[in-house]
Amino acid sequence: MSSNQLHVTFWGTRGSLPTPGRMTEKYGGNTPCVSIEHQDSLVIIDAGTGIRLLGIELAKAVNAGKHLKKIHLFLSHTHWDHIQGLPFFEPAFIPGVQMHIYGSPAREKVLENILEGQMDTHYFPIDMSMFNATLEIHEINAKAIEIGDLRLDWQEQIFHPGGCARYRIRLGDRTMVYASDIELDQMTDPPENFQADPQWGHLDLEERARLLAEFKDFIRGADLLIGDGQYSETEYTNRRGWGHSSIPTVAEIAIESEVKQLAVFHHEPRTSDSQIDDYGRTYGRRFRTKETSFNLFWAREGMTIAV
Amino acid sequence: MYETAFLEVRGVGAIQGIELGSEEITIGRSPEATIQLPLKNISRIHARVYRMDEEYLVEDLDSTNGTYLNNVRIVRSVLRDNDQIEIGEARLLFLEKKLRDMPTVNVPPKATDS
Ligand SMILES: [Zn+2]
Ligand SMILES: [Zn+2]
Numbered sequence: 001m002s003s004n005q006l007h008v009t010f011w012g013t014r015g016s017l018p019t020p021g022r023m024t025e026k027y028g029g030n031t032p033c034v035s036i037e038h039q040d041s042l043v044i045i046d047a048g049t050g051i052r053l054l055g056i057e058l059a060k061a062v063n064a065g066k067h068l069k070k071i072h073l074f075l076s077h078t079h080w081d082h083i084q085g086l087p088f089f090e091p092a093f094i095p096g097v098q099m100h101i102y103g104s105p106a107r108e109k110v111l112e113n114i115l116e117g118q119m120d121t122h123y124f125p126i127d128m129s130m131f132n133a134t135l136e137i138h139e140i141n142a143k144a145i146e147i148g149d150l151r152l153d154w155q156e157q158i159f160h161p162g163g164c165a166r167y168r169i170r171l172g173d174r175t176m177v178y179a180s181d182i183e184l185d186q187m188t189d190p191p192e193n194f195q196a197d198p199q200w201g202h203l204d205l206e207e208r209a210r211l212l213a214e215f216k217d218f219i220r221g222a223d224l225l226i227g228d229g230q231y232s233e234t235e236y237t238n239r240r241g242w243g244h245s246s247i248p249t250v251a252e253i254a255i256e257s258e259v260k261q262l263a264v265f266h267h268e269p270r271t272s273d274s275q276i277d278d279y280g281r282t283y284g285r286r287f288r289t290k291e292t293s294f295n296l297f298w299a300r301e302g303m304t305i306a307v
Numbered sequence: 308m309y310e311t312a313f314l315e316v317r318g319v320g321a322i323q324g325i326e327l328g329s330e331e332i333t334i335g336r337s338p339e340a341t342i343q344l345p346l347k348n349i350s351r352i353h354a355r356v357y358r359m360d361e362e363y364l365v366e367d368l369d370s371t372n373g374t375y376l377n378n379v380r381i382v383r384s385v386l387r388d389n390d391q392i393e394i395g396e397a398r399l400l401f402l403e404k405k406l407r408d409m410p411t412v413n414v415p416p417k418a419t420d421s
Contacts, residue, residue, distance in 0.1 A: 007382050025387075026387045026388075261379070295378060295379070297377065297378065297379045300384065300385070300387075301385075302362070302364075302384060302385035303376075303379075303381060303383075303384040303385065304381060304383045304384065305379060305380060305381050305382060306367075306373070306380055306381070306382050
């Protein structure tokens, strides 16, 4: 492994709900989980059902006598599709494993309660005290955190019901950003589309422009952006206010911010593999231009890329 | 499970089809590679295609110029029907034939069924 590269693996790419079956086996049916590895450092973002597969890999390594790296799990938010894999994460049951879970302090003091809550006996047969690993839950107070040679910083995103954090990881001059679960169209659409919105209608144009500028600064020049692109533009018109972006909007913002590569992420549960292949062709033609070296692709479960 | 899977190699002479089994296949400039590609921008042993459980995967073997899958530089990835692996100037198409892709055949009823 080259020492100046991040290895980014998609374990779950589907939004909202797991979608097993043959219609979705190419891009995957597990809900969000991404791992970022560099030498001995392992960062995981989100604990959707995809984290189960990562857990199996890690447990295999432990059984083969390998020393398990300290696990740093960052949660973007606590919607079900981003935490529901945690009770199935094998390393959590291995004594001696050290697991740190981080989340935004915007969900003040409740992060631990929420994670314990989903393992309440009404929802799950065993409770969190059955985890044999050492577990530490942190609400991130610092602006930036260092994990080995990785430097991670984050920002809160407003345009998702309940809020959601985005994360940026840097290694030397390499940068990757995870910004899922955000309705970017709220910052680019004309005002008449959002004035009546009960959640965010009060935010004026100026505030939306400021938030967009903040988003662009955060992703600027990234080698990889894992971005919310749940809907086609047609689907989006029926999903305003649901907290997810349309593909052209995330692609345009990425290009304007000189992002080199966009992994479209959080696939809509109803979207089949062949539909995503179609998106790949149509949006690929539209956004992969000769003038820029910009590339976009649809994140696929089971794929590791070098950043 | 795959009924059969193939790699179709383009870029060196005639298109070559290789049926995949449980044996690992290496791709590179070296004569020791299963698929030898004497082209520029290809490392000695550049990448491998192998089976793990019920999946075929492609993995870059620390090559100088990288292994691309459908335009994306990868370290490793599961393979799906019609995936294009790009190594230097060469293109390798992964094709799988599953039960559901098989042409349907009408089975004539047995005459002597009692
Ligand atoms: Zn989600
Ligand atoms: Zn959400």
